[in-house]
Amino acid sequence: MPAGETETCPEGCKKDLSVSNLYLALVHYPVVNKNGDTIASAITNLDLHDISRTARTYGVKFFFVVTPLVDQKVLTERIVDHWASGAGARYNPKRGEALQLIRVRESLDDVVAEIRSREGCRPKSVATTAVNRQGSISYARCREKIVKEDVPYLLVFGTAWGLSDELFQGVDFTLAPIMGRSGYNHLSVRSAAAIILDRLTARDRVPDGE
């Protein structure tokens, strides 16, 4: 596609560029543990708080928490209810404004189907990773696609030691890892989500000065 042109969804949806058509998913299965085995990880309370606050800051539509484990779904929904409509909502209403973006779903396929149903066309999914993977796309390219293309986008984050290989097979793109200044690549998923949303969507970023 030549630079400057807008790609239109083949299914005919009309993306409203005045708000972001961006969705976010935090995957607890399938992810890998430190030995590379595929596991279902536990929900971390502060992932819900930090990532929903970041999502709310950057205009993300929904923050999908993906887990097939029934007890973990119940726990997540209790936390969200506390802040969105329970005692937490009275103590700090701004927190509820963020946590009410959360939707708990069983699988990434369910998330994709729901966005497709909501938007009228299939979202393009972008996996994130802390390591270099062949064919990954740059932040500049990904930002351009999200801003210019007339389709919804779904950013996919992994918990534990990251998304499993099978998940990378099913996405449209994989985003390049965040390189800091040191070669150390062990950011928390909360920090990585903040940096990535800022790089891909912020309006008050600065051009590279070095």
Next chain:
Amino acid sequence: MPAGETETCPEGCKKDLSVSNLYLALVHYPVVNKNGDTIASAITNLDLHDISRTARTYGVKFFFVVTPLVDQKVLTERIVDHWASGAGARYNPKRGEALQLIRVRESLDDVVAEIRSREGCRPKSVATTAVNRQGSISYARCREKIVKEDVPYLLVFGTAWGLSDELFQGVDFTLAPIMGRSGYNHLSVRSAAAIILDRLTARDRVPDGE
């Protein structure tokens, strides 16, 4: 100072531009609560983990945790010891690599004095805030200063509802708040620290594409 020139420390230190002369402080006193009263906040375990991992990623020299409360100092040092040399170091050595950047100090004045002693000149301090304050500097300007000036810099973050007014009086600069896309300005300090370090120091950022 004309653009492109390098400011040299009047005390004659020689900044090594191949590594960052950047320090970070997380202040637990003096900060304000939701009513605007000055308080000492409690240490949050995940602040230590997330911010030290971010600091390590972006080449920060030390991550100073500022609290005058003895029990909180002891708690912080126990957490750091667990990951830097205890059982945590064997379970996940990469975590210890980050947490060993932590130094617990009683006040921001102590932190400034320690950096001055270490570097041979007084650091310039930059306060961060979620709200607009008169005279705040942009990310582009702050990045340029950190990269080009021959002096150490200290980024100061607040906990609870943010740094107290008296602290803003004592710093050299205040950085503009992070504006996302929505007007919601309630990021966690963990997310804000990640975004700010990325904006001010990352080598693989992208120019503004919008």
